[in-house]
Amino acid sequence: MKAEKSGGRPPNAKPRSSFSGRLGYVLAVAGSAVGLGNIWRFPYLAAKYGGGIFLLVYLILMLTFGYALIVSETALGRMTKRSPVGAFHAFGRGRAFSFGGWMNAIIPMVIVSYYCAIGGWVTKYLFEYLRGSTATLANDNYFPDFIAESASAEFWFVLFSLAVLVVLLAGVKQGVERVSKVMMPLLVLLAIFVAGYAVTRPGAMEGVKYLLIPNLENFSWMTVVAAMGQMFYSLSIAMGILYTYGSYMKKEVDIEKSTYQVGIFDTGIAILAGLMIIPAVFAFSGGAPETLNAGPSLMFITIPKVFASMGFGTGAGLMFFLLVFMAALTSAISLAESGVSTFEDQLGLSRTKAILLMGAIILLLGSASSMGFGVLSGLTLLGMTVLDFLDFLANSLMMPVAALATCLLVTRVVGLDKIAQEVEQSSAFRGKRLYGFFMKYLAPVFILVVLLSSIANVLGWISM
Ligand code: PHE
Numbered sequence: 001m002k003a004e005k006s007g008g009r010p011p012n013a014k015p016r017s018s019f020s021g022r023l024g025y026v027l028a029v030a031g032s033a034v035g036l037g038n039i040w041r042f043p044y045l046a047a048k049y050g051g052g053i054f055l056l057v058y059l060i061l062m063l064t065f066g067y068a069l070i071v072s073e074t075a076l077g078r079m080t081k082r083s084p085v086g087a088f089h090a091f092g093r094g095r096a097f098s099f100g101g102w103m104n105a106i107i108p109m110v111i112v113s114y115y116c117a118i119g120g121w122v123t124k125y126l127f128e129y130l131r132g133s134t135a136t137l138a139n140d141n142y143f144p145d146f147i148a149e150s151a152s153a154e155f156w157f158v159l160f161s162l163a164v165l166v167v168l169l170a171g172v173k174q175g176v177e178r179v180s181k182v183m184m185p186l187l188v189l190l191a192i193f194v195a196g197y198a199v200t201r202p203g204a205m206e207g208v209k210y211l212l213i214p215n216l217e218n219f220s221w222m223t224v225v226a227a228m229g230q231m232f233y234s235l236s237i238a239m240g241i242l243y244t245y246g247s248y249m250k251k252e253v254d255i256e257k258s259t260y261q262v263g264i265f266d267t268g269i270a271i272l273a274g275l276m277i278i279p280a281v282f283a284f285s286g287g288a289p290e291t292l293n294a295g296p297s298l299m300f301i302t303i304p305k306v307f308a309s310m311g312f313g314t315g316a317g318l319m320f321f322l323l324v325f326m327a328a329l330t331s332a333i334s335l336a337e338s339g340v341s342t343f344e345d346q347l348g349l350s351r352t353k354a355i356l357l358m359g360a361i362i363l364l365l366g367s368a369s370s371m372g373f374g375v376l377s378g379l380t381l382l383g384m385t386v387l388d389f390l391d392f393l394a395n396s397l398m399m400p401v402a403a404l405a406t407c408l409l410v411t412r413v414v415g416l417d418k419i420a421q422e423v424e425q426s427s428a429f430r431g432k433r434l435y436g437f438f439m440k441y442l443a444p445v446f447i448l449v450v451l452l453s454s455i456a457n458v459l460g461w462i463s464m
Pocket of ligand 1: 032035037
């Protein structure tokens, strides 16, 4: 206890556990990073916002902002040994610090609620493949009809959320991490197999070209806004997650190298998912703009068509949705865990109470998201369904603010030198000068421009 106090941690902080080494760290972060963001969200955004040009913008953003922010958050977490609210407070106490910390802490709470609604859809599909409804699922109207029927969508959402909460209550997080180490390679293999099948369908090549070859004609400012939100979402940036993981990281682990590895792995899976889904849109629906713009429903509409058309389709569908289910479950658990630990540390709640509070938030916001396509379809916020609105709120509005807070904390308060010292504890900081440039000039200006343009866009001042 004494050692903890001298470290200045909140009184109820437990001794920190740590990852075994770089591999352990990379696998744990990859397990949290790879989820619905890669398999469900990336393909539909890439389809909607220009294909190859979206991918190109995404890669550029990842190598600049993504890299700089991951390094910053990890280093801040490892330096302070705390989660975001505590980490911000370690450097000062004013309102600005509380705001920055809480911004990072609240985002995962917003995301996890609608994440569970989509987790519910995945669970429903898994169940249907178990029953062998392969042909029915491939029907164009199956998905819209399913989500419009609120009682059913709500049932699967509650089921998925309960699974998340039960795992948290049982405290088997360690076990979950072990599961994800087995699951991740399986997911990669299956994704390669399904993508291989999808891209060889007649007409699918157009889709491969659409995804991989940038076409400037498809560029709009919205491409940048969407790519930036997706990069944060997929890499779990600006949600307090990396602060927390960094606080579990040993001093000898190379921060830069592990950042690259996580980035490559996460992007690789997203591109594979894109190759499963977008060529299928072209092969099965001729690449019609309405389908490309399908948004959140894209994965649920095109993937079942691929399975229905192939031999062993039911088995493949079952495997696919099982893996997506597990990827979604592990990510949802780590999102919810981040909220729970914030409640424990900052509100002094017991673990059970913190989990119940998290559960109540999930139930409230998640139900609204899940019923937003049925009984609540009249309820739109700024012209969006509840699910789309929460996604927009978290990714396009709150995340830029949280990322900006981290930039300002690093450049104005902590100082670039201290971050460099932290990184250099384990290795030379190869990208130090570029890192400084990104954090000081590029990132804040760019984040601000993106934030203002997404606000202007919703308010209808500009159309993108
Ligand atoms: N990055 C995850 C995904 O791509 C979402 C997530 C964010 C999970 C933060 C955990 C923590 O789905």
